[in-house]
Amino acid sequence: MDRVIMHVDIDAFFASVEQLDNPELKGKPVIVGGVGERGVVATASYEARKYGVHSAMPAFKARQICPMGIFVPTRHERYREVSNEVFKMLYSLTAIIEPLSIDEAYMDITKVNMEPLECAKFIKRNIKEKVGLTVSAGVSYNKFLAKLASDWNKPDGITIITEDMIPDILKPLPVSKVHGMGKKSVEKMNNIGIFTIEDMYNLSKEFCIEYFGKFGVEIYDRIRGIDTREVEVLRERKSIGRETTLKKDLSNKEDMKKYLEYFSEEVSETLKNKNIWGKTITVKIKTSKFANHTKGKTINYYTNNKDEIYKIAYEILRDMEIEDSIRLIGLTVSTLTENKVEQLTFF
Template identity: 60%
Template sequence: MERIILHVDMDAFFASVEQLDNRNLRGKPVIVGGTSSRGVVATCSYEARKYGVHSAMPMFMAQKLCPHGIYVPARFSRYREISNKVFDILRDVTNIIEPVSIDEAYLDITNSRFNNGLVAAKHIKSRVLKEIGLTISVGISYNKFLAKLASDWNKPNGIMVIDKEMIPDILLPLKISKIHGIGKKSVERLNNIGIFYVKDLYEMPIDLYTEYFGKYGVEIYDRIRGIDSREVKENRDRKSYGKERTLSSDTQSKEELLQYIDNFSKEISENLKRKNIKGRTITLKYKTYNFINHTRSRTLTYYTNSYKDIYNTCKEILEEENINVGIRLIGVTISSFKEDKIEQLSLF
């Protein structure tokens, strides 16, 4: 049986939540992120994108492009709350869900109560709009690559089906940067030899794929021919949890850095406890004023999700560091996980 895969993507999610909560922001260029001059854009509304603003852009650049934009700080707890409501709707459609991020997921509805991808997509879109007040875009196809491509086709509030009869014709006019797995450097290298579109790439012999893309070459060769065997995985294990912050001004104060570490440790601990997992490798990261990254890790002899363990370990690491230049970014990460299971002991 041919699989039915949906890719669900919430439209300009953080900005849309801000517009949902504040009617005065609707229809206006809203930019969410660090509000200091050294912050970055987390998400922006489609009204702001018309001016060239996009996620991960430095905030000072966004302010130049869109000086009349409305700049608001991120409220991650609120975004998580709304995200959970959306995912509850998705789970009512199928249990086979692979979250990609807080605002994006793959669904396999092949054996669900819906035997038609378009019907399922319209059902999801209708419920999210009616019950939450947000729009989402949904792509439907027989594999993950094409479903993801389809969800981006008619954004925002879009819906798109890509079936086998449309392959490869629908892919050939696309720029090669649209193909998952082709990074920025590979795009530049291919552009240098006159390959700009999928139709150009399609003509290349398979040996050149491995030459340009290494071990992923065969996958890319298959993808532009509509082949992708990846399954939707219900539990996508994360290798680490972390928090970091670009500071509003450089600092050499360990006391100030410890305040950030304290907040990060609490948030990471709460996150781990919610998911019933523990880690034992704790990493402190900081970036100096001249953009040089420093990471210091310590692996404990036991697994933990305790705020005190995370904080105290980072504090010990920081105390050993010679901070003699300005620090512009501080971060904390925990990794090397195991699931925190409660075992029932045998009476015998």
């Protein structure tokens, strides 16, 4: 392989940290998050996943399908601490790393002085010995196949996909495995009788472009094992935000102000700590009928000032037409920059 890309994914990260810190939880169906009646599952141990529990599932649903589940609150500071330990080990091998989230990353190990399998085993062994967690690793000649490989033998697996295995290894897979295929795209494919990657091989490049738009060429290439994306060392952060599910539905906008004020302070602090400014403020709400509504405003200057963020967020909320009561509210700042000079405003 000319390029050697590895995708590393910590297995059931939040739940694994809880089991690591509390040995009594090992081997048990641990569900992180969703502690309140209206909460949402952050992640679940593999013991809980056997019952169908998954991230973003409403807590009440998780309790229905896994009544013996052990619910624990999230501890983001602890997860960040453990994540930092893991990434230090990764960076000891190569600086060409693209973090995707707190628990997964791409690594370009082309110039690492180890065979790919040896490198994957080295990473897994060190993380297990020094941190106490298991990771799944996938190795291939591009990012799409490396991520696909890391999912192949979860948990605690290693899979290597080489060029001579393409396209045979891909053909039996469901179309949902193709990077870039969202839920709606999968449904569209299924509706015309296409369920596997092998089924997609009958589609022309022109059809893919017409059907999927600008991503059509990428999807056409991916199913043939082609992915030219580089491992991005400085991956762009698209937005910073906070949201919460309310303990009690709210219908009065004045009662929602305190949440926007709190979020503005938290987001502002995060922006300042990362030396980042933003110019698009977006308010998100979810009604009691589970309908999502978002509305944003892009200003003509960059800011990370909490008062400015709150002022704009409240103006957005005030202008939103909401008929039902609200069960979730969130605030996001996007269109980010790392410019060091904050522009002056009249605020």
